[in-house]
Structures are given as structure tokens and as C-alpha cells.
Amino acid sequence: MKEIKLLTRRVGTYEPPDLKGYEAQGGLVALKKALAMGPESVIDEIKRAGLVGRGGAGFPTGPKWAMVAGEKQGQKYLICNAEEGEVGTFKDKVLLDGDPWLVLEGILIGAFAVGAEKTYIYINGEYDQTIELWDRLVVEARKAGLLGDDILGSKLSVDLQVVKSKGLYITGEELALISSLEMRRAASRLKPPYPTEKGLFGRPTVVNNVETLANVPVILAEGVEAYRRLGVEGEPGTRLFSLSGDVKKSGVYELEIGSGTLAEFIEEFGGGTAGGRPIKAVQPGGGTSRFLAGDSLKCKLTARAILQAGSGIGTAGVIVYEEGKSAVDIVKGLIEFYGFESCGRCAPCRIGVVRIKEIIDKVFGGEGTDEDLEQLRQIGKACVAVSTCGMGQAFPLPVLSALELFPQDFEAAIEKVSA
């Protein structure tokens, strides 16, 4: 396995917000191409490239753009979702800091394609330096005629506003993000209507993840055919994997999709487990993904293979847990985080997350019973089955999968009581 630098090739090669460094390495070629092609052709190219969202849900980008482009009248918006709040996920930051012009170029092409004059980048409130950089970047972009009216001498007008998120996990969820941008409570909303129909301020809105948008200039600059040569059937291109947990070397690695297995990735890039013990479990798609263990770790690094193995690629945040730690301990750590992050809008998630946290604390503290484990399963299943948004549907997954994969850990925690 080796890294392939498609999106990240300029990272570290120039000093943002220096534009010259970006342009010198092929920057803005895609934007110029796009302006010459026209919005419809841009959307067609993105569709042909088979780009899917990199934020977690994996929705196809081209069709999403087409929905918003289809609305011909009135204000439309594009939002770059740079909240990146998912546990074990820090790949967007690499692009935001290392090659922000690439992301901006993606934003501009997206705005051009869908006809959005107003765009936002909603950046994680804890990325202080990133936000500072982007504030400077916007000033530079205005100076260079890349934001404002008549961009690059065309009739394109796009403005970008940098928004510091309020530091809530839930604002990574697109509707909560939109609510937050509207100065409302950061809480999810009911779908439908989808943001593409009624998004920001009730207008059609595209919400794209940072990495998704960074793919766009690459696709246009390199050409669809070249792009599609990478990856596997149905999943072209590369992906940025964040690697963390009990590994020797954590970091962000850009890999061709499907170029190796999860186990190989951890071994080759992470340098094996931190304590040298065997891997107990891995979450391949961020902190809300199901655990994989044993033979499942031999799955290829594609969305389909990971799904077949019993988890999800999510944000491609790979978190490794080595032997020696109880699964109860692991889920306690995770739920401690999610236990405060429900927006509170829907009953099962709002109450369920707190009850699950209480029960896990109880089990971890040696006070648990069989009934407690049953309650964990019931609450978890109910939340997954009926919650509105990804938060409620996903936070119980690690708990449920830990109960399935490591029942002995939970029984051991309970037995302490009877003993």
C-alpha cells in the first residue's frame, strides 16, 4: 500500500494564503475550465466522475447539485461543511490548512454550477488557526478577484462568508448547521424538505463536505477518465483516512479507494498497535461506527466492503483499540462524548443518550445487571430505528456492536457484582 497524493499534493508545498504558490502548481485551471464549460457541463462531469460525499452519508454530489441547479429563480446557497466534529476524524483540517485554495476553488466551481451567489464555510470552532487563515484567505481572494463580482473576468458573482461554528457536535449535521447559520438553535430538523429544496433561509442549498469540494477541481483539472482510473468500480478516486487510537503513528493518509485492507492500512501506516498487543477492535468510520474485529479487519478500504464487514466507512476516521481494554471501558469513553451532544430535539435521542450513558456508567462501576444490558439493547435499537438525524441513528451503534462482539466483557463487568 502506498499513499497517493491527489487532493493533498500541494499540502506543505506553499504557504497559504499565498495564491501564487497555488497557481504555480496548476491551481485555478479547473475553475477557468468550468467557466468555459458552463454550469450544466460541470454538473455532468461531476456526475460522470461518480463523486460521492465524504462527510459521512455518502450521497452522490452531482445529483445533489443538479437538484439545486434545477431551481431557476431566487437566492440559492452553497455551504462548505467544515465542522468536522466526528470523533477520530481530522482529515478536513489537513486540506483547510494545507491547501485552502483547493477548497475555495471547489466552492467557487460548486457555486457556479448550482447558481449560488452566496456561500459559507462553517468551520469547527476549535480550529482557531484555521479560521484565522480563512479570514485572510477571503481578503486575498477578494483582492485577486476570486470573490465578489466578475470573477476572473466572467459574469460570475460569488461571495464567501467564513463562519466559526459554535463548537457543537450536532452542527456537523447539515440541518443543524443550517439552523445555526440562521441564528436559530443548533438543532436538526425534519426531512423532507431536504436542504436542496428548502435549506438556508428556506432556499435551495447545497451542503458539501470539505473533502468533497476538494475533489471537484481535481476532477475537472485531471479529467474524468483519469480520475475514474483510480479506485474501484462504483467508488472512484481517493479518500483521506484519519488514523488514530492505539497505533504507533496516527495521522491523515490519502489512499486510493480499495488499494488495501483495513488491517494492512493500520499495520503499514500506523506502524502497528501502540502497545504491541493484537488489535481488539477497529471503528473504521469515526466514533459512531460499529466495531470490526477479527477476520472483518481483512476487508478492503471501500465503502461497500466495510459495509459488508458489518460497519460503515462514515467519515473514514479509523480508530484502533488494542487488546487489554474492556469493551465497556471503550464504549464508556465514546458515550461520555456523545452523552452531551444530542441537540435535544427528538425524544429518543435526547433522553436515550443520557440513559445509555447512565447505564454504562453503572455497568462500568460494577453495579450492572442483566436487565441493564437488556435496557441498553432496547434503548439503542429504538434510537437507531426512529431517530430523525444521523446523531440519534448512529450514537448507539458502537454500544450495540460492542454488546454483540464482546458480550464477555459486559458479563464480566456484571459478574463483579454477583461475586
Place this chain on the structure above:
Amino acid sequence: MKEVCFNIDGTKVTAPEGTTILEAAKGVGIDIPNLCYDSRVEPAGTCRMCVVQIEGRPGLTISCNTPVAEGMEVCTENAEIAAIRRTVLELILSDHRVACTSCDKDGACRLQDYAYRYQADEGRFGLPERRPVKPNYATNSEGILYDPDKCILCGLCVRYCEEVQKAEALTFAGRLGQIEVSTAFGMDLHESTCVLCGGCVEICPAGSMLDRAAIGKGREKDLTRTRTTCAYCGVGCQLDLLTDPKTGRIVKVTSEVGCIPNNGNMCVKGKFAMDFVGSDKRLTTPLIKRNGKFEEATWEEAIEFVAERLKQIRSEFGAESIAGLSSAKCTNEDNYVFQKFIRACIGTNNVDHCARLCHASTVAGLARAFGSGAMTNSIDEIKDAGCIFIIGSNTTEAHPVIGLYVKEGVMKNGAELLVADPRRIDLARFAKLYIAQKPGTDVALINAMMNVIISEEIYDKDFISERTEDFEKLKPILKDFTPEKAEAITTIPAEKIRAAARIYAKADTASIIYSMGITQHTTGTDNVLSLANLAMLTGNVGKASAGVNPLRGQNNVQGACDLGALPNVYPGYQSVEDSQLQTKFESAWEQKLSGRKGLTVVEMMHAIEEDKIKALYIMGENPALSDPNLNRTRKSLEKVDFLVSQDIFLSETAEYADVVLPSVCFAEKDGTFTNTERRVQRVRKAVTPPGQAQSDWEIICEVATKMGYPMAYGGADEIMDEIATVTPIYGGMSFERIDKVGLQWPCPDKEHPGTRFLHEGTFKRGKGKFHPVEYKNPDELPDENYPFVLTTGRQLYQFHTGTMTRKSPVINQVSPTGYVEIHTDDAAGLEISNGEKVEVITRRGKVTTLARVTGNIEKGWLFMPFHFREGPANMLTNDALDPTAKIPEFKVCAAAVNKMKQPV
């Protein structure tokens, strides 16, 4: 609308496209459990209880936000769904302080019902920790209690406040674990933008919000529920009075979603101002004034006394020396009996009521233009209009529930709202265009709008040629009435007048809504005729959601007019001067009748000065506070030889009376009211009257009988049956037919379904008639000594002379006393600060009140609400009359305002 066919739990169902699964299921009697759904707000899907399984779709889908589709197969419950519902309920119960044992909502609580249905165990996931007791936004509210320990955060109250009432007072505060309903910055509810509609209390599914005054006074399941019609404004909201059968008192008021016309919505008065019913200030026994003091009397004595005095005065001075004021607060049956008593027993047409002071000009103007003086359309059509033109109506304050329909039209259906009012009323927030005409200059504004419509040729030529007459007479008057000319008169910039004209004329349906800002002028009839001209010019009459819609102020002012409590017409607007009609009524009432029309309200007061009226019988009215130029009115009340006041309280007027007769209020009697959309609705007895109080019609019948004209009915329904025989527009009415939803007149026979909107196909009078109207100045203009224009009106929290509303602690908390609104710059010039005591002076009087300094009124103009006996606005108002309708000019007079010398 397209119908779709689908399957719910094995049953074939059809429903209109767009119907949600939840609603469709409800339609076939399947109650899909939910704790956050209400048909009046957008689905939010926060409780997640309403999930169903749809064949071919993965997982579960919430039914409150999913429309049905052709061929869809829905399973509303199976073992898996039931188990999930139970778990969700148990989660909710783990966060809800279960206090059914001491909760008012016990037995009427959705959460409790579902917990029972699914046998949810409230302790399954542990009992909630009690929050430390600390004040919340409602702690100091007289109206509402909020218990965060019981709150299930379904969001219904917040959404109702935002989406339906649009008060935007409630919101959520805090993050997980500490989320609560609150106001902005947690300010006290009564100081927030809350309008106290009580919608939050009504919509709460879990007993977390309660009527504060009702706590501990009876659980809903133990209370008796009586459906009746509200006794405040003319909207005619259907209310449920919940009474304690043991004490016979009203405990609280609710309303049912789906009822017509209010769909379960209420305003502060209907919800929180029923304290007057059980007030200890109610009259309980007849009183006769002896040596200047009221003494209690028996009914026999009192009736005898009244009958004797009236007979004596009639024989000495003739029947024309006696006059009666009927009441827009009383039922149709009371009004019918009262006018029959004055006409058949006394022998005069001197009968009038307070419609004279509110919509006499509407009745006169619209009758001339269209042939019928009532709201042309129905309330629920307003929300579907393309343009809503509100002029001289502070709808959200005076007719709050109609205000909701206006807001719904704008916010949900995209109606373009035009607001013309001297004050920046709340609806201006929702307006596409708000214009402020100087008080009394409405004709100039309307003429200029028509000038624009004609010169830009955006009028409806076909409608004019087919449906109207005298259009040619209109043109010359409008020719020179340019927006520039109107700008000089109204102070509205000409361009805005043009814009207003275009918005109105270009809408496919445009509905004019007006009220006393139009009618209470010496040019009131002219104003109404102008609006009729405007509507006909653009073809906006005779179809749904268009028309000219006067909002009637009192609960039954429509009915009192309909039933002939007017000096010129018998019931059903049948002229007293028409000898054929006179003969018809003479035979129906078996008595000779006068063919001469009688005196109007203000004329009666003036006739007393001239010794022409010797006796005045007042039923349920309070002219000593409601009439213009009170000093003059009160002198007349003092002067008249014999004054009877029949009322529920010892009003300002009753204090001048020789005899006071205690009557029953709306909650204590059966009968009907007719609301502003011509809908005759039931009033039902919910509580026993205090002391010896009697129904108005019963008292009148006894007096008539004593005077030698026997009148007797077995009940209010019998009176309605008699009304139907002599009143063609009420010909099809009966208590039986109107039992459930009422019926809109004209309804000529028992098979007629009633009339939603008037003048379809043809006007009542045949062709609609244009009346050229010249602009005339108001009677009194500002000058050096009286430099301000004073206008008067209502406010949300009070009603009329406050006899009813001011008994409510909830209302007293938010509206303790009167005030005068003055522009910030004017106040600065006079060194008046907000809340300071000021003196308002006109040629007729002087009152002391508090200054309310605001930017919502233009410079040079003042506004006073007229409800308050301390600082009564009507001490100041002008009693100059409209020559046609005899309505006084409450809305414009010249005034001065002074800072009061502060005590050192």
C-alpha cells in the same frame, strides 16, 4: 385536488394528494399515537411515536410528515412498532415527573393515555431527578404555569407561538439535560411579546403548562364541558366552558381544534377573561332608586314600577317620548324580544343599539352599493386571498383570531398584505406595503388608488359592464384625484399610493378588511362607499376570498342589527316605512305599529336635552362610557325622567338609573349570537345565574305583559322559531339546525345550506352601484390651541368599557390602566417621558392619563384606547355625526396634550 388510493392496515382508503399518513389514518378512525402533532402547526417529528411501516421501504417512517402515495401499503402497528413505542414512552416518562395524582390534566392527557395504551412502565428507566426549584419565565405570570419537570420538550407550544400566533415569545433555552421552554433571555412572560392567547397551555400534551388560576379547582375529567360562543368580539369563537358541577363555577376555558370559525384558537379575552361571570360584583337583585339611593326590591315590585312609569309617561307624552337601547352583547332572541317590546308594546320605533357607534356607516354604505350591509365573505376565506387589504382595522388586537387567518394567508399562502393605518399596527410587520394615512383622510387615499387603477387600466372592464351601474359617474371625480393630490391630504408618498393600487388591483382575489378606522367618521358612509367602489372597480366582489369585509366589534352586533334593534328596520332589514311590511308585522305581532322611523343613539341623547325623550330603557349597554362627548351624554342620562338599566353589573350608566334590573350573562343562558361572517351560532347555559338574575328576554316579556301586551315564550328556541317566520334571511334557522356548526345567513328556508359569500352572480340589489365620493375634511381639524389629531380605539387586552375584562387578574397584570400614545419627537418637544402623567384636552373635556411614547404613531397624531373609566377617552371625542348613518366621529378630533405639573 387529486385523490390517491392506498391501503392502511388492510383497509382501502382514498385521500387528497398531500394528506399525511397520520391524517389519513385519523380519517378512518385509526389513532396513530403522537405527542407532537397538531394540525395547526407544521409537523416536527420530535416525539418519534408515530412511526409506521411502509411496504417496500426500509426501516420505519414517521407518519406525521409522510404524504400518502398511490398504492402505498401502510402498517400502523405491529409487535416491533409497539415495542419501540413502549420504549420511547418509557424514555419520555423517565424524564417526566409523573404526577397524575395531583395533576389538573389527569384524564385529559395524551401522555397518560398512551402510557396506558402501551402499558409503559414509568419507572423502567429510572425516575427523573427533580430539578432544583427555581423561577422560570412563567413564575410571575397570572395566567400560565410552566413546570419544566413535566415538560417533554415536544415543542408544540414553541411552534404554536411561532407558527400560528406568530408572537414568537416562547423558545427553548439550554442544552442537553437543562433544556427548558423559556422566553428570550428568560424574561417574565407578561413582559415578553406573548399575547396571552393561551395556545401553549391548550396544545401542551403532558400537563406541563397549565392555567394558573385553575390549578386544584378540578381535574378536566371531572369538569362539565359546555360548548358555547364567546361573548367578546364578533369573531364568534366556539369555546368550551369547563365548569365544576359542585360549585357551578367556570374553572377554565378551552376550545376544540377543528371547530368553526376558530379552529381551537383563542385570544386572551376568550381564554383568560371569564372571571366576570362569577364576579361578586354581579347584580343579584332588582334595585329601585329611592331618595337618591338604590334599594333592593323584589322582581314583582320592580316590574310593576317599570311598567307603571312607562305607561304613565306614554299616556302623558306619547309613545315617541320613550326610547330603548338594545344590546349587541345580548342574544338574537333578547334583541328580537326587545325591539318587539319597543315597537309593539310601547308603540315607537325609537330603538337602537351600539351598532350605531361602530358599523352604522357599513350598514348604510354597503346596503346602497351592494344591497346588503354585512361581511361579504367568510372568515376562513381570508387566508386564501391573493391580496389582503387592511384599512382601519387593528385586526390582531380587536379581532385576534381573524388576525391569525391574515397571518396564515401571508406566511403560508403567500398573500400580499397591504396595511393602511395611522398607527404601525402589529400586522404591518407582515405587510408587503404599510402606509400611514392621516386620520380622517381615507376617501382621499382610496380615490387616488382608483385614479391609478383607471389611468393604468388595471380595472375589471367585464365586471363593471356586466355587474355594475353608474361607473361613468365615478370617473369625473377621480380624474384629477392623482396620488400627488392625495399625498398632500393623507401624507402618504404618492409612489406608495401607486404601489398600493397596483398590489390591490393585480391580485386575482383581493379581500378588503376594515373596521372602525373606516366607519367612525363624519364621512363614515363615504369611506365605506369608497371601499365598495374600489372592490367593484377591480371585480373583487361575489367570489370566494375577495370582497369587502367589515369586522363587527361586538359578539352579537351583527345579530342585533339583523333582528331589528335599529330605528328604521324590522328584523331582517325590512323597512319600517314600507307599509306592506308594516302590515305584515302588525299581523304577526297583533298590534298597530308606528310607520315613522325612530331615533338613533346619539339623537336620543340629544332629544333628551330637548325634552322630547322622557324615558330611556337600556338593556346591556353603557353609554356613560361608550358614547362620544361624555359630559354631554352624562347630562342627558341625568336629565331623563325615567331611566331603566338592565345589566349584569352596576355600570357607569346604571348609576344614573331609576331602576336597575339584574340580568344573566352569556354563560347563564341559551340562545344564539350571529358572528361577523353572518354565522348564527349557539349560546348555551353553562352555569346558574347569580341571585335572582333573569334572562333579558324573560324580563322584557314580564314588563310587556304587565303593560298589557302579553309576551311569553317557552324558551329561546321558540323565539328563534318566531324569528324564522318573520325574517326571510333567517327563514331556515332553528336551534336544531345550528346545533353543531351554525349557519350563515341568508338562509331563507329549512333546506338552504346557508351562504358562504354574498353577491355571487348578482348583487343583492341587482347591479352593484358606484357612488362618486368627494373628499371632505373631518369635522374638527387641529389648530393652534389643539395642535394634535387624536384618534381612539381598542387594545387587545380590554373590551369595550372594560366591565367584563377588567375583572380578570390576568388582564390587569398586562393592562392595568389607560394611556395616550404620542410620537417620540412630539414627546421630546413637550418634555414628556414614557409612563409620565399627562393631560389630554379637547374642546369637550380634559382627562389625565399616562403617556406611552412610541415610534408606532406619526408625528402630530395621538391615540387613546377607550376602555378605561379613569381617563375616559370619550370625554374628549367629538359627537359630530355622519349625516347618513348618524355615527359619531370617534376617530378624529383636535387635541392638546400637556405634561402634568409634578408634585414637588
